[in-house]
Amino acid sequence: MSVEELARTMLELFLAEMVLCTDRFEEPDVEFWSDSYDDTATRARQLAHEVLAYKAAKTRYRQSRAGNPRNVVAVLLYNVSHSAKRDEECRALWGRRLEEGYDLDRVTCVEEALDLVRDLRGAYLSEEMVGRLVGRVVNLGRISSRIGEEYQRLCGGEAHA
Amino acid sequence: MPRDNGIHQPWDSIKHLLSPRPAGGSVKSKHPRRTVLRAYIKGALPDRPASWTRERAERLSNGKLRDWTYLEVAAHVADCARCRARLDSLRQAPFSERISALERLRHVVTQPRWATVGWVLAGAQAAVLVGLVMWSGFFANPEPETGNSISFPLLNGVSEYHAFSHSSALWVQFAPQAPWDEVTSWLQSLEVEVLGPDAAGRYLIVGDDITRDLVESGPWVVHVESPVEEGDEP
Numbered sequence: 001m002s003v004e005e006l007a008r009t010m011l012e013l014f015l016a017e018m019v020l021c022t023d024r025f026e027e028p029d030v031e032f033w034s035d036s037y038d039d040t041a042t043r044a045r046q047l048a049h050e051v052l053a054y055k056a057a058k059t060r061y062r063q064s065r066a067g068n069p070r071n072v073v074a075v076l077l078y079n080v081s082h083s084a085k086r087d088e089e090c091r092a093l094w095g096r097r098l099e100e101g102y103d104l105d106r107v108t109c110v111e112e113a114l115d116l117v118r119d120l121r122g123a124y125l126s127e128e129m130v131g132r133l134v135g136r137v138v139n140l141g142r143i144s145s146r147i148g149e150e151y152q153r154l155c156g157g158e159a160h161a
Numbered sequence: 162m163p164r165d166n167g168i169h170q171p172w173d174s175i176k177h178l179l180s181p182r183p184a185g186g187s188v189k190s191k192h193p194r195r196t197v198l199r200a201y202i203k204g205a206l207p208d209r210p211a212s213w214t215r216e217r218a219e220r221l222s223n224g225k226l227r228d229w230t231y232l233e234v235a236a237h238v239a240d241c242a243r244c245r246a247r248l249d250s251l252r253q254a255p256f257s258e259r260i261s262a263l264e265r266l267r268h269v270v271t272q273p274r275w276a277t278v279g280w281v282l283a284g285a286q287a288a289v290l291v292g293l294v295m296w297s298g299f300f301a302n303p304e305p306e307t308g309n310s311i312s313f314p315l316l317n318g319v320s321e322y323h324a325f326s327h328s329s330a331l332w333v334q335f336a337p338q339a340p341w342d343e344v345t346s347w348l349q350s351l352e353v354e355v356l357g358p359d360a361a362g363r364y365l366i367v368g369d370d371i372t373r374d375l376v377e378s379g380p381w382v383v384h385v386e387s388p389v390e391e392g393d394e395p
Contacts, residue, residue: 032213047174083179151171
């Protein structure tokens with residue numbers, strides 16, 4: 001396995017950590033593995049900022065009384081499910097799973113969270129299906145704009161530096 | 162709907178990251194040990210190394226890493242079916258198999274019920290040890306001050322009367338450095354009756370006239386006196 005492939009796994013792992021809400025990674029971890037994944041500095045920085053924006057939004061929601069970090073997880077899972085070519089079979093499978101009561105509470109370790117991230121690609125979950133998966137009704141558009149704010153803040157912070 | 166409402170932003174780079182990857186490339190020459198996997202399950206590993214370096218990343222990707230951290234084990238397990246199976250098996254194993262012997266002992270000792278049993282066993286062990294020491298005679302039968310003498314039946318009124326009624330009875334004192342196994346053998350060869358020692362460290366030897374002569378000229382004898390002086394009534 002090459003370092004680039006390992007870096008890709010590591011970055012997927014960071015997403016899985018966020019799905020699990022354990023978040024056992026820090027900014028230097030993301031930066032190092034983004035650089036290892038993409039040797040173009042600009043692209044590596046953009047990738048790191050995207051990942052860190054989700055983490056920053058989760059932290060913000062965790063500190064807020066009204067917010068819930070699972071809202072950010074909902075956006076993350078929605079985007080993951082839209083990240084590959086649409087697979088109708090995969091979508092139908094997830095539809096059945098959710099009908100049978102599958103939800104995020106069944107994911108108890110990071111390997112299962114990583115499996116979820118990998119399985120969801122191409123499932124093209126609807127907003128309602130994602131809500132069922134995370135166990136709450138989430139306004140994905142609104143949460144996504146908050147994540148966008150965090151992303152802009154990270155990019156702006158670097159521009160100022 | 163989803164693509165136009167801005168839900169995907171920021172996502173372009175992550176989307177590229179998650180694109181399907183070519184098969185293969187997951188073979189690793191070395192795997193984390195069972196103890197490392199146990200620590201991983203328990204959350205006892207450090208999250209990351211002190212610093213990430215390209216050299217460390219290459220060691221991890223080549224399966225040559227020794228000091229595993231949480232993120233490294235997680236990344237290895239993500240693409241290693243063998244370690245994933247080992248991990249699942251460890252997670253499903255009973256608690257006693259999931260932890261090492263030392264951890265098991267620590268766990269047992271910290272359980273209130275087993276801690277009580279442990280203290281009772283420790284107390285019993287201490288009592289047995291004290292009993293053994295006392296039984297060995299350390300307290301019950303202290304050595305005389307000379308430290309290297311032997312003991313015979315202690316003097317009492319009956320034996321003293323019996324001894325004094327014999328003109329051949331002798332009080333004998335041996336040299337402190339006398340080899341007591343040889344002294345004992347010598348007294349046995351004389352076929353005499355030996356009593357003592359008394360408070361002064363003397364032995365009363367009861368025999369006949371021949372014995373008296375032999376004892377007086379015997380080895381390691383430093384002092385001889387007769388309890389019945391010549392002409393006294395027995």
